[in-house]
Amino acid sequence: MPFSRADFGPDFHWGAAAAAYQTEGAWQQQGKGPSIWDDFTRRKGTIRRNEHGRVAADFYNRFESDLDLAQGLGLTDFRFSAAWARVLPEGVGTVNPPGLDYYDRLVDACLERDLNPWLTLYHWDLPSALQARGGWTNRNIVGWFADYAQAMAHRLGDRVPHWVVLNEPMAFVGAGHLLGVHAPGRRHLGAFLAAAHHATLAQAEGGRALRALLPSTAQVGTTFSCSYLTPHRPGHANDAAATRRADAILNRFFVEPALGLGYPLAEMPALRWLLERYQKPGDDQRMRFDFDFWGVQNYTREVVKFSPWLPLQWATLVPAKQRGVPCTDMGWEVFPESLYQMLKQFSAYPNAPTLLVTESGSAFPDVSTGGRVHDPARRAYLQAAIGQVLRARREGLDVGGYFAWSLTDNFEWAEGYGPRFGLIHIDYDTQERTVKDSGLWYRDFLGGQAVTEQGNAASSEPQTWPLRSV
Template sequence: MIKLPPRYDEPLPAAFFPSSAPLPFSRADFGPDFHWGASAAAYQTEGAWQHQGKGPSIWDDFTRRKGVVRRNEHGRVAADFYNRYETDLDLAAKMGLTDFRFSAAWARVLPEGIGAVNRRGLDFYDRLVDACLERDLRPWLTLYHWDLPSALQARGGWTNRNIVGWFSEYAQLMARRLGDRVAHWCVLNEPMVFVGAGHLLGIHAPGRRHLGAFLAAAHHATLAQAEGGRALRALLPESAEIGTTFSCSYTVPYRPGNAYDEAATRRADALLNRFFVEPTLGLGYPVAELPALRWLLDRYQKPGDEQRLKFDFDFWGIQNYTREVVKFSPWLPLQWATLVPAMQRGVPFTDMGWEVYPESIYHMLKQYAAYPNAPKLIITESGSAFPDDVVAGRVPDAARRAYLQAAIGQVLRARREGVDVGGYFAWSLTDNFEWAEGYGPRFGLIHVDYETQERILKDSGRWYKKFLGGSAVENKAAVALQPGTVQSH
């Protein structure tokens, strides 16, 4: 039995519209230069896992283990984007999107991670970029979205300091091939997730559970983040914009005013929201809040690293889905804190178990914009997973539609308060393989039947199209979202 929110029909649930949201609003309120897009990732969508010389990745290896992914699912076919990218880009263009963010599969272009180039794999990204431009979609290329080549994992992967050089070589290859047409680059996707979930919690590839492995991988990823940026900047035109993306969650104490929970919240914020950001600004790691990081500094940081961690990014990609409510815990020595699940707090939550709290995106924009010398911010991922049903050829996903409206409203709220935020990318363009959750949670604006690969533009995608066409958002909510609803799905 999985706890899920109720299904929704019109009118829209009031809980999606915080009282502080700026209603009504329209696309025109964001100005003519705002980027409107949707995002995708290679392993989650491409499939074609052994096609035309592609090498295996750590997710190909991880999904072979029994019990690590729900229903033992995998991404070998996924949404078959490799063969159907033109269809999906046609739908993106018809929606009125101006931008499309995707990632390259490192092992598709470098099967061993280094060395010999797979020209057929590189040719695919050539065709994909050209297809975007033919449809007036600006391509945003993410170099690394969690699918490390297996050959590099065999050498230690992110725990091997040599990965900084391996990654830089890969970045240079992509810049030389695509830099004449791709003007927007993201170096890493959510390093805290692929380092933490993959090396500390063991729930993502490569499936390790070791504090030392986590700290080593975290430091090397932070170095690669900066060195990858420098590798791109050395080869790309001056007009190119180079960024990286951060996962983040607005953190609040479980018991406001309780000294233990307040301190735990500061530590959780340092780990979840500040760990990979502050070194790029020359502020170092947040050691004051997380003393365990001194082990990282003593064991893994070498002379000169503090300067190497710095890089002047043109933008930060902010990827936010929820807030976290934090409680003191004596059993977790890294942060002495635990996150209290939404389902235990009697609040609405999504298929991922995440609290429905669109206002979190506003708070995180404000938090990152408050850093001195912070670059422009882009919402590179924002979305929600709710149950979908196909009804007479349509997908009436009112909850996802409402979440999308509310999240965009919170972006406008921050923008009106002076935050330099220049774009919004919905996660995701299509339904896809959702890592350890398999194909259960659906985030897409486009529904995918994984057996037939049929595509259907959901009502949320239809709404996005209308909004991008100029329609205003009004608060039509009349029914409150009921917390704690239980149903099977």
Template sequence: MHLPPRYAEPLPPAFYPPSAPQPFSRPDFGPDFSWGASAAAYQTEGAWQHQGKGPSIWDDFTRRKGVIRRNEHGRVATDFYHRYETDLDLARGLGLSDFRFSAAWSRVLPAGTGAVSRRGLDFYDRLVDACLARDLRPWLTLYHWDLPSALQARGGWANRDVVGWFADYAQLMGRCLGDRVAQWAVLNEPMVFVGAGHLLGIHAPGRRHLGAFLAAAHHATLAQAEGGRALRAVLPEAAQIGTTFSCSFLTPHRPGNSYDEAATRRADAVLNRFFVEPALGLGYPVAELPALRWLLERYQKPGDEQRMAFAFDFWGVQNYTREVVKFSPWLPLQWAALVSAKQRGVPHTDMGWEVYPESVYHMLKQFSAYPNAPKLLVTESGSAFPDVATGGRVHDEARRAYLQAAIGQVLRAQREGVNVGGYFAWSLTDNFEWAEGYGPRFGLIHVDYETQERIVKDSGRWYRDFLSGAPVGAKLGQSAALRQQ
């Protein structure tokens, strides 16, 4: 397979560090390690108005011209709503033991609060039962970015009332599915949906306002904990309640430069610590970000710091790359800018992200270093590369090599004492990739969006073989597609 020139450049030495395990196999991770793949409602379900489903902020956002590449949308997506049994059969055929998915809030509560859609709940009833029938443990994420439009009209995440709205929704889902779903994630990557949606304006609801961002961030922090408490009140004692965090290993653009190193610390406080530390009862990282005092003065009420804390059973670590940081006087709050992989001349994926699977090792180490950190799971990890379906096959050697390297980095962390209990590839199938539309493909399974035909990619075949117990090759990092040697 011939890849574009940007994938043919030599990889940085840290791509496959000498300390990475080689070789390794599934049994090395232990018998209780969870192996799965992840998906999200808006990115896969389609059926956007089916049986009374209410609109979400992503239905609204994708109607705007020019905000999504090629003006694409998720109204059909991969039609998972109608094809979930086929996709679950494929997941089981890959040897997965676990499947992580999200519920669409407005499918269950079309107006966000009030009247419950029995038909919407029935879909998730059927989906959970179908997982269990295939010996796939369901991991249900309550919120993966698709706020009901009716709640956005009332201020959305910038309205403090969203904390109560979300807790009510969480408790409803717990009561209805808690007899069969034992693993729950409260939020998916809160820094992304509040930052990209309320500060940068590139995701729904498309706002660009520092005050809206800080309000939404504080309310999401409260909702993260209140959602956990709402679930705890109705779920069986054995249920596992967690939440997920986006994160990137950060390094200064000019090591030793005091401005870049300080900028890196500030960026770390925003990108990696902002939602983690309040959950531990540590409050916001104000020392590194003095501007947060404005948030505290304007939005935080007495007792909030205690309300932001919750003892999660696990954290989901969602990592794709590292970021290189430099000082910037033009970006308030963190006074830092990211130096893109293209600017640095290093290999990158279709998302523009540096090919750097060692980042997951560093983030597992960073999160595990907190006192009282719970068990960690890698709940998203993957890469988007160009795919071509030829003769019923997709030869995606670059993704296969990335998957192998990332899993090796998880084992490296585990062998160094990190309590990591699972790995979920992003994603099970190709899907709607938010502002990027249907261009970037992350899936282990290729989807033809015109015909909805599914093809298991070579990376999916490798994952299947690995999960069957086959050992990884004796030396990592010799992928011809990545190194072009």
């Protein structure tokens, strides 16, 4: 069915997102301390082609021209993260004035371009100095994080209307402390559970620290990674039970404590005695916080089957390539309906706040010809995802915004610079920017042009703003 921006109403937030370590570069400039990703990328074999984020998209030095491009796309909102170690090089203690000055300038530059700034406090780049003291496995991190949140609120609270506490806690806890494929590279169940519990506490404590200092009009939220889960064999009891267990870990683990429901241990009773090692009296209340919004970050669905070889969870994910379905460059199934299903799942909680899609995107190959970057698969995915958000809104779900991941190509963690998610292509040899066809489609859609049955907006030619920049 054809649709346009007008179908979402005048107050819907339209944006794109970015993250400090993935885009900023400037890893040692003006007093910034090292982060766990600076350390992790120095270890051979952790990142494809041994790449790193020391320069990345050079956003630190190019943010004004990148925001010009964002404005030219017609975005109303821009989500970015602060690098904790840029603000507090040791993680605690003395603030680094140039670091805070940088975020001052970035926020002001957003406002000058009528881009609402959405500031994420933590997007995975813990200061190395705190990792040396145990990082997320040290309960003291709850206080360290609250102090960092207060420093940011004191400086920027008068101009930033939307705050995000954590980016995808299950991702940085699970991939970094259980699977070992992300920083800090640990593979230990105890480290995972300790980090998970402390992140749950920090999620709420960070929210309280912000709300105590921000104006009453400010919105405080957090984000959750999630995947729509279906059983490998429909109707098979073991696969159905495995799917429920996977859902408890991947989709519910950080959401339900914030609502005062505690951890979803009914499906995973074996975790109860392990978590009790890290919980203290009163933690159930400390984990609660009434967020103004939740950010839903969904890229795909996962198919789950029972596995007798994986104790505790007794479940495994069936890779998309084994299932013979269309995949992105990340190996993720192309399944935009997953976004609708997760919006529906989160909306079903009593007292669920407003939902926003704070990340949604796809990595596909780009084809550069004649000064243009063609990416038809990404454009089709973007349109389909937005259509699924409209489907949710038409069913009465409280969904208030959509942020494409990402504004520009960037350092994609363990995958390095191979996968490209950006609306804007970056030539990493020259740092030249070129708006992709998907970005032009987004611009035209936000400009009011309806999406036709065939999935095209009427125009895809540059108008009165630069298509490229260096």
